[in-house]
Amino acid sequence: MGVPTLGCDCAVCASDDPRDRRLRPSVLLRWQEPGQAGGRERVVVIDTGPDFREQALRNGLTRVDAVFYTHSHADHILGMDELRPLSFAVFREGGPIPLYAAPETAEALERIYEYTFSPQATYPTRARVQLHALAERTLVHGVEFLRVPVMHGEMEIAGFRFGRVAYLTDVSAIPVLSFALLEGLDHLVISALRHKPHPSHATVEQAVGWARRIGARHTWLTHIAHELGHEETNRMLPDGIRLAYDGLSLPVNLETAP
Ligand SMILES: [Zn+2]
Numbered sequence: 001m002g003v004p005t006l007g008c009d010c011a012v013c014a015s016d017d018p019r020d021r022r023l024r025p026s027v028l029l030r031w032q033e034p035g036q037a038g039g040r041e042r043v044v045v046i047d048t049g050p051d052f053r054e055q056a057l058r059n060g061l062t063r064v065d066a067v068f069y070t071h072s073h074a075d076h077i078l079g080m081d082e083l084r085p086l087s088f089a090v091f092r093e094g095g096p097i098p099l100y101a102a103p104e105t106a107e108a109l110e111r112i113y114e115y116t117f118s119p120q121a122t123y124p125t126r127a128r129v130q131l132h133a134l135a136e137r138t139l140v141h142g143v144e145f146l147r148v149p150v151m152h153g154e155m156e157i158a159g160f161r162f163g164r165v166a167y168l169t170d171v172s173a174i175p176v177l178s179f180a181l182l183e184g185l186d187h188l189v190i191s192a193l194r195h196k197p198h199p200s201h202a203t204v205e206q207a208v209g210w211a212r213r214i215g216a217r218h219t220w221l222t223h224i225a226h227e228l229g230h231e232e233t234n235r236m237l238p239d240g241i242r243l244a245y246d247g248l249s250l251p252v253n254l255e256t257a258p
């Protein structure tokens, strides 16, 4: 719901620590594609939630080469239309921006953004985007994105691994087979909503348990509700596990694991 949460005046919502102000979860990955003249910058976004435009402005986003979607919930897809201005530029260069999504997520996007995706769509300034079925592995300008299935309540949704990093949001359980895809990580980003159990989100305690089992060098908790103050929660977390915060930026290794 974002923090401050609308209508709430709890200590975290009223906090003046900038790390207690949280927009909806998303990740931006940038890399330099090898080539002449230093190559070209490539940019991938995971999820375009309702805060996507503000996040793009804060982080100087000027192009998007591809978007991956984790699932169809509002807090992960409702900013798709904000891709419009970025999509016009990419379109001139090499076609629409690919959006990689599982069938259920693609259906939700097609329903909500009917004026963009319908074969009858005629709205002249619609986003130049194209849905692609999310595969087990997707190559985007030389970087491989591996789908990591996780459970979100009753739904199976997508997490992603790229190089030695994994991003798993909205997790309530991790299937045994997915742990095998998470070996040898430098950074794990995983969701932890609050301390109190929730039917479709992990608690801090559950996320810490999985983080220990996965054994990444650094674990960052995301998708954090207003029950968790940044400073006080970090004080109780074990070494190597910390709350993420808006604007957190990490150098990452994108080489594909053998
Ligand atoms: Zn969700």
Ligand SMILES: [Zn+2]
Pocket (backbone or CB within 6 Å): 073, 075, 076, 170, 223
């Ligand atoms: Zn969510």
